[in-house]
Amino acid sequence: MAEQRHVALYVTGSIAAYKALVLTRLLVKDGVSVRVVMTKAAEAFVTPLSFQVLSKNAVATDMFAGTDVKAVDHIELADWTDLAVVAPATADIIGKLANGIADDMASLTLMATSAPKLVVPTMNQHMLDNPATARNIATLKQDGISVMTPASGFLAEGYSGRGRMPEPEEIMRAIKDLRPRKTPLTGKKVIVTAGGTRERIDPVRFITNDSSGKMGYAIAEEMQQRGAEVTLISAPTKLKVPAGVKFVSVLTTEDLAEAVTTAFKQTDILVMAAAVADFKPVSSADQKIKKSADNDQMTIKLTKTADILKQVAKLKQPGQITVGFAAETQNLLDNAQHKLVSKQLDLLIANDVSKPGVGFNGDTNQVTILQPDQAPIKTTLADKHTIAKQVVDQISQRVQKEG
Ligand code: PMT
Numbered sequence: 001m002a003e004q005r006h007v008a009l010y011v012t013g014s015i016a017a018y019k020a021l022v023l024t025r026l027l028v029k030d031g032v033s034v035r036v037v038m039t040k041a042a043e044a045f046v047t048p049l050s051f052q053v054l055s056k057n058a059v060a061t062d063m064f065a066g067t068d069v070k071a072v073d074h075i076e077l078a079d080w081t082d083l084a085v086v087a088p089a090t091a092d093i094i095g096k097l098a099n100g101i102a103d104d105m106a107s108l109t110l111m112a113t114s115a116p117k118l119v120v121p122t123m124n125q126h127m128l129d130n131p132a133t134a135r136n137i138a139t140l141k142q143d144g145i146s147v148m149t150p151a152s153g154f155l156a157e158g159y160s161g162r163g164r165m166p167e168p169e170e171i172m173r174a175i176k177d178l179r180p181r182k183t184p185l186t187g188k189k190v191i192v193t194a195g196g197t198r199e200r201i202d203p204v205r206f207i208t209n210d211s212s213g214k215m216g217y218a219i220a221e222e223m224q225q226r227g228a229e230v231t232l233i234s235a236p237t238k239l240k241v242p243a244g245v246k247f248v249s250v251l252t253t254e255d256l257a258e259a260v261t262t263a264f265k266q267t268d269i270l271v272m273a274a275a276v277a278d279f280k281p282v283s284s285a286d287q288k289i290k291k292s293a294d295n296d297q298m299t300i301k302l303t304k305t306a307d308i309l310k311q312v313a314k315l316k317q318p319g320q321i322t323v324g325f326a327a328e329t330q331n332l333l334d335n336a337q338h339k340l341v342s343k344q345l346d347l348l349i350a351n352d353v354s355k356p357g358v359g360f361n362g363d364t365n366q367v368t369i370l371q372p373d374q375a376p377i378k379t380t381l382a383d384k385h386t387i388a389k390q391v392v393d394q395i396s397q398r399v400q401k402e403g
Helices: 017-029 048-055 073-080 091-099 105-112 125-129 131-142 168-177 214-225 253-264 308-315 332-342 384-402
Strands: 006-011 033-038 083-089 117-121 151-154 160-164 189-194 199-202 205-207 229-234 246-249 269-272 279-281 302-304 321-328 347-352 368-371 374-378
Touching: 006 017, 006 048, 006 073, 006 105, 017 033, 017 048, 017 083, 017 168, 033 048, 033 073, 033 105, 073 105, 083 091, 083 105, 083 168, 091 105, 091 117, 091 131, 117 131, 117 168, 125 131, 125 160, 168 214, 189 214, 189 253, 199 279, 205 279, 214 229, 214 269, 214 384, 229 253, 253 269, 253 308, 269 308, 269 384, 308 321, 321 332, 321 384, 332 347, 332 368, 347 384, 368 384
Parallel strands: 006 033, 006 083, 083 117, 189 229, 189 269, 229 246, 269 321, 321 347
Antiparallel strands: 151 160, 199 205, 279 302, 347 368, 368 374
C-alpha cells in the first residue's frame, strides 16, 4: 500500500489564504490526501467550500460540530495526520501554538497532533518584528517545529517588506524536504540511475535513446520522501533534480558503470532505471566526420558496452538489493524473467515500450514487477509518480522481509 501522506492544512486569517487554495491543489496533484482546518478569521477571506471542492474532503471549522458521533473530531483528525502545515500562519496562531492555547478547532487540533509541523508565518513586517512574535517563533523552533522564512516583496498594505507568504511551489519544496516518519527505507543508502547514456560518434554526433529520465527521477523522489539517502546518477535530461537528492551527472555507459560500481559498496539498494546503451562506436572521431562526393554511405562499427548490472552482481553482498528494469517490445515476461535471473536481481520492473503511453518519454507508464519468489504484479497505466510509488512499495516490502 502506497505511503499516501495525510496532510492537515491549517488556514488562518490572512489575505494570503487564497494562496493556500493553490497549495491544496498542488498537494492533491502530488497524490497527497489533504484535510483543511480553517479559523473563523480565515473564513472572512476564503470560503470553506473552495477548500472542500479542491481537497474533496470536509473542512473543519468548528470544534463543537461533532460530525461523527463515534469519534472526537479533533482527535480523529490529529491522529490521521502525517504532517500538519499551517499556511498562512498569523501572529495569533503562532502565539497560541507557542503558548499551548487551544480555543478553536485549529489550535485545539494542532495541540492534539503529534505529527511533524511546518509553520509558514505570514503577516506585516512590523508584526513579524514584534518581540512577542519573534519570541513565539523561537519557541516553535525550540519545540522542534519547522518554521519557514517569510518571503520579501510587495505587501497587501501597499509597500514592500518582509512577511509575505512564500509561493505555494516553495512551500511544496519545504514539505518534501521534511523527513517523513520512520519507514523501512529511512536512512537506507539508495542509488537510482536515470536517463539515456550517450555514445559519441564524433564531436557533434552521438548515439542515444528516447529516455527522458522521468521514471528514474520519480523513483528517486519517492525514495527520498520515504527517508532514504538517495544519490541520483543521471545521464543528460531536462528534469529538475528532486529536492534533498544527491546528484551525479554522467554521459556515457562507461561513466555510468564507473559511478555505479564505485558507489555500490556503500549502497543498500540500487535501482537501474537508466536506459543504457548496449553498444558504442568502436572509436569516436576527433573531428566532425565530413560528407564528401565519394561517400554516399558510411558504416559505424559498434562494440558491446559493459553490462553494469552483471558487473554489480559480482560485487553484491548479502542484504544488498538490486532492482533492474526491462524495456521490451516483444515477449515481455519471458525476456524480463531471463534478465531477473541472469542479472541476479531482487526485483525486475518490466515495461512493454511498444504500447502507447508505456515506457520512454511520456508522463505515464505501466509495469509488471517480477521477483524471484513471488507472482508478477501488474500495475495499471498511470502517471510515473504513481508507478514510482508502487515500485517503491515493493522495494520497501523486500527491505522489511530481508531485515
Ligand atoms: O526515462 P523515461 O523516459 O521515463 O523512460 C523510462 C524507461 C523506459 C527508460 C525505464 O522505464 C526503463 O525501462 N529503463 C531501462 C531501460 C533499459 O536499458 O532496459 P534494458 O532492458 O535494455 O536493460 C535491462 C536492465 O539492465 C536495465 O535496468 C538497464 O539499466 C541495465 N543495463 C542495461 C545495459 C547495460 N549495458 N548495463 C545495464 O546495467
